[in-house]
Amino acid sequence: MADLWPGLFESSVDYISGQPTILWQTSFPRTVVILGSTGSIGRNVVKIILEHPETFTVLGLACATNVKLLAKQALRLRPSHLAVLTPAAREELKTLLPQNYQPEILVGTEGYTALASLKKVTTVVSAQSGAAGLSGTLAAAVNGKVLCLANKESLVLAGKLVRTLVRATNGVILPIDSEHHALFQCLAGRSSEPEKLLLTASGGPFVGKKWDELKDVTPEEALKHPNWQMGKKITIDSATMMNKGLEIIEACHLFGVKLSQIEVLIHPQSIVHSMVRFKDGSFLAQMGVADMKMPIASCLFWPEMAANVVGPLNFTAGLNLTFTQAKMSDFPCLALAREALALGTQQCVVLNAANEVAVELFLAGKIPFTAIPKLIAYGLETYAKHEQDFDTFDEGASVGSDVPNLLKFVADNFQIIEHIDQETRRWVRDAHGEF
Secondary structure (H helix, E strand, C coil), X not given: CHHHCCCCCCCCCCXXXXXXXHHXXXXXCEEEEEECCCCHHHHHHHHHHHHCCCCEEEEEEECCCCHHHHHHHHXXXXXXXXXXXXXXXXXXXXXXXXXXXXXXXXXXXXXXXXXXXXXXXXXXXXXXXXXXXXXXXXXXXXXXXXXXXXXXXXXXXXHHHHHHHHHHHCCEEEECCHXXXXXXXXXXXXXXXXXXXXXXXXXXXXXXXXXXXXXXXXXXXXXXXXXXXXXXXXXXHHHHCHHHHHHHHXXXXXXXXXXXXXXXXXXXXXXXXXXXXXXXXXXXXXXXXXXXHHHHHHHHHCCCCCCXXXXXXXXXXXXXXXXXXXXXXXXXXXXXXXXXXXXXXHHHHHHHHXXXXXXXXXXXXXXXXXXXXXXXXXXXXXXXXXXXXXCCCCCCCCCCCCHHHHHHHHHHHHHHHHHHHHHHHHHHHHHHHHC
């Protein structure tokens, strides 16, 4: 199946990892851990796995605090391990499980890490929301797992670190994010030189409006995405276009391309999930209905393709596909993401932390919608003033494959990420009343 992998045949694409081993490709059932099983992605993963019990065995499920849904999933799948965010959530979960089913219940970041490191697990689905998903992603990479990655923040915060780890351990990344999975499909086995990666964006609920028209937008209005059913945070990110900004950063790390090779097109219909332009002027696009089950199943079953995951497009029903260039002046969050990537990895940590806090504040009614990019810009400006107070990342050029060295390498870098992340959140929360 070597011809199905991106970045082969002297391509300008340098994909983040090699492909799964033949043993993984041919061994069933695949043993799986799902980090973030109660979120929108995780629920779809569980649904697909329940429909194919002969293909997958779930050994672990993790969530933050939605223990009622986690208990229901656990009773269906009977994994040996569960993980939750807090001791209180663990105690509540225990009361929801019957006496004849007593899995080991782990807690916090250490619990997520332990779940992703289980020896019998070959496949880890990273579907936790936000920066909280990083620890599980890093653990899966250190342990050489096949990582079905839906947590884009893992690469925003630590793209170079993850690349170093999977190269050292022969870990594998399969991208679930619909745009990056589309690029993955379009680039698989292509020997013609890719020139541009074109990420498509629906534009969210406010497509066609100018930014200065959105100052009175309510959380309820911003959460009404026209095409996708997603969690609150990612839906707000779609409305501000920060989601697309994070995806630009993710694409650079996944495919090893320059920022100048990535463009964003507004495509309100969400039918073309992304495209690649090649040096001969031709394009390849991946199309389908707006349903995350398609890229999820594609990763879980790779290199095979599951049947009847979603319904097909009806090309005779008058499909109207439109595309416009995403202007930075209309989408300040998109411009800030490109700026952060150009400045460096640590600024991307600042960008993500400031955005997560700003979205929380907006959803809580504490800032207007248009203050979100202002707070992100404030975070970046504040970091620039204090940059000398923070350690810098070790890119790990000579880290090798020795596990103790890898674990120290991860711990040192994770500590730096946490420090920058926590300080940025403090700056933004302290200053939000000014915006």
